[in-house]
Amino acid sequence: MSEFFNNLWQNFLETDSGFEFYRAFIRDDRYQLFFSGMWVTIRLSAMALLFGTLIGLFITFLSLCKSNKHTVLPIKILIKTGNIFAGIYLDIIRGTPLIVQVMLWYFVIIGPLPINLQPLLVAGIAFGVNSGAYLSEIFRAGILSVDKGQAEAGRSLGMTRFTTMWRIVLPQAIKNVLPTIANEYIVLIKETAIAFVIGVPDIIRAAQVVNSRIFNPMMPFLGATVMYYIIIKFLSIIFKILEKRLRRVDTR
Amino acid sequence: MTYTDSAIIQVSGLHKYFGKLHVLKGIDETVMQGEKVAVIGPSGSGKSTFLRCLNLLEIPTDGTIFIDGLEITRPQAKVDAIRRKMGMVFQHFNLFPHLSVMKNITLSPYLTRDRRESTAQLSRKHFKEEINERALALLDKVGLTDKADSYPAQLSGGQKQRVAIARALAMEPKIMLFDEPTSALDPEMVREVLQVMRDLAGEGMTMVLVTHEMDFARDVANRVLFMDEGHIVERGAPEQIFTNPIQERTRSFLSKVL
Ligand SMILES: Nc1ncnc2c1ncn2[C@@H]1O[C@H](COP(=O)(O)OP(=O)(O)OP(=O)(O)O)[C@@H](O)[C@H]1O
Numbered sequence: 001m002s003e004f005f006n007n008l009w010q011n012f013l014e015t016d017s018g019f020e021f022y023r024a025f026i027r028d029d030r031y032q033l034f035f036s037g038m039w040v041t042i043r044l045s046a047m048a049l050l051f052g053t054l055i056g057l058f059i060t061f062l063s064l065c066k067s068n069k070h071t072v073l074p075i076k077i078l079i080k081t082g083n084i085f086a087g088i089y090l091d092i093i094r095g096t097p098l099i100v101q102v103m104l105w106y107f108v109i110i111g112p113l114p115i116n117l118q119p120l121l122v123a124g125i126a127f128g129v130n131s132g133a134y135l136s137e138i139f140r141a142g143i144l145s146v147d148k149g150q151a152e153a154g155r156s157l158g159m160t161r162f163t164t165m166w167r168i169v170l171p172q173a174i175k176n177v178l179p180t181i182a183n184e185y186i187v188l189i190k191e192t193a194i195a196f197v198i199g200v201p202d203i204i205r206a207a208q209v210v211n212s213r214i215f216n217p218m219m220p221f222l223g224a225t226v227m228y229y230i231i232i233k234f235l236s237i238i239f240k241i242l243e244k245r246l247r248r249v250d251t252r
Numbered sequence: 253m254t255y256t257d258s259a260i261i262q263v264s265g266l267h268k269y270f271g272k273l274h275v276l277k278g279i280d281e282t283v284m285q286g287e288k289v290a291v292i293g294p295s296g297s298g299k300s301t302f303l304r305c306l307n308l309l310e311i312p313t314d315g316t317i318f319i320d321g322l323e324i325t326r327p328q329a330k331v332d333a334i335r336r337k338m339g340m341v342f343q344h345f346n347l348f349p350h351l352s353v354m355k356n357i358t359l360s361p362y363l364t365r366d367r368r369e370s371t372a373q374l375s376r377k378h379f380k381e382e383i384n385e386r387a388l389a390l391l392d393k394v395g396l397t398d399k400a401d402s403y404p405a406q407l408s409g410g411q412k413q414r415v416a417i418a419r420a421l422a423m424e425p426k427i428m429l430f431d432e433p434t435s436a437l438d439p440e441m442v443r444e445v446l447q448v449m450r451d452l453a454g455e456g457m458t459m460v461l462v463t464h465e466m467d468f469a470r471d472v473a474n475r476v477l478f479m480d481e482g483h484i485v486e487r488g489a490p491e492q493i494f495t496n497p498i499q500e501r502t503r504s505f506l507s508k509v510l
């Protein structure tokens with residue numbers, strides 16, 4: 001049996017595409033380059049998702065804070081500053097190209113600092129800050145989609161503003177916008193493909209390196225395509241399962 | 253009379269504006285411990301707003317409110333602690349759809365445990381058990397023991413409202429506020445909810461109830477307030493208000509709804 005497959009494999013390698021495949025992935029153990037690129041892309045995505053989600057929640061919080069007539073002046077100023085900061089942040093992020101933001105972080109903001117951050121970490125910050133803006137818009141829409149009576153019920157039971165948000169409103173908000181969040185996460189993963197501009201050794205970088213050795217982009221970029229597809233498929237399956245779970249409570 | 257003569261709610265000079273809209277135009281009212289007060293009046297007269305001011309879901313524009321001797325309208329008032337003394341039941345139930353019936357009832361008592369001194373010495377586990385036991389007792393009281401593990405979407409309207417009442421009672425409030433608790437219910441479910449409220453009234457709970465159920469108000473309330481256009485136009489014993497109202501506006505309202 002194994003001999004049968006072995007023959008099939010040898011025959012494949014003797015065809016034209018087989019040879020290209022061999023050059024792109026097998027010779028000099030180049031598959032290792034791809035796998036380490038994939039691992040970098042996964043780490044970068046995970047970092048960006050984490051930062052983006054945290055920043056998004058924080059910005060949502062800033063933009064939804066409101067004062068009332070009992071709020072004392074210093075707090076009022078703080079809240080107003082938070083609102084304005086959130087507004088400016090959203091404006092800048094949405095108004096500039098991502099690739100420019102990434103380079104800005106690497107060359108202009110972090111570059112001159114007397115610290116030595118890996119490009120991977122810088123990219124993680126850049127993508128996180130970027131997607132934080134889009135995620136905060138999604139979270140905000142989700143929160144506004146939850147019936148006001150939910151928060152009122154929570155508050156009327158004596159829960160604090162924070163607890164009500166965290167235990168009552170947010171779970172329902174997230175559930176309402178879960179497909180949109182999944183979508184944003186997927187966009188984010190795909191966008192990490194431009195991290196190569198600051199030298200992050202990700203999937204794209206691996207494909208480029210191999211291409212520059214063998215002067216044939218077909219196999220390297222097909223390989224990159226498959227790798228991105230696998231990562232994203234994995235994420236969407238997780239989200240499908242999550243959605244199904246959350247939806248269980250509203251079946252009669 | 254089931255109530256003592258100590259005031260538990262004292263409202264004076266209460267005004268509420270929504271922007272330029274003047275909704276409450278100077279409300280003065282005192283509710284005694286154990287009293288059952290029914291608030292009636294035409295739509296838009298400010299009944300809900302009045303009720304919601306009592307637990308600061310709406311912040312009064314002007315005036316003072318004392319609950320159980322504490323002025324809740326002071327800027328420094330501890331809003332969350334004050335609200336724990338008052339349960340509120342809403343027209344649309346507002347159960348938490350992502351939590352089971354049991355969790356709906358136990359969540360707040362559990363989360364606010366540290367702020368309640370009576371239980372300070374209990375361990376976490378012991379405390380959780382105690383809350384669960386009490387929740388089951390409350391479910392028994394509203395006749396829904398078998399629904400402990402259901403989710404709100406699996407309940408009928410009447411069942412939802414009974415869970416909502418149990419949830420409010422789990423905080424061991426001194427006052428219960430009801431805002432048209434049966435208005436969103438089909439007729440055949442109204443009775444089961446009113447029965448629960450009647451039981452509660454019999455136990456001496458202080459209740460303020462906005463309602464269109466005139467029979468229930470007549471039956472259970474000690475006092476009826478008639479509101480119109482942001483004023484309490486008339487107040488008195490149910491027999492008097494329903495059979496012999498003094499004000500013309502009360503009379504014309506009642507002639508439409510009775
Ligand atoms: N959050 C709000 N913002 C602006 N206006 C409001 C708000 N809440 C209530 N109002 C207005 O205040 C007035 C009184 O409303 P309220 O809900 O207190 O009346 P109600 O007596 O409870 O009426 P109903 O019997 O229909 O429930 C209405 O004109 C309403 O439109």
Ligand SMILES: [Mg+2]
Nearest residue numbers: 299300301431
């Ligand atoms: Mg109302």
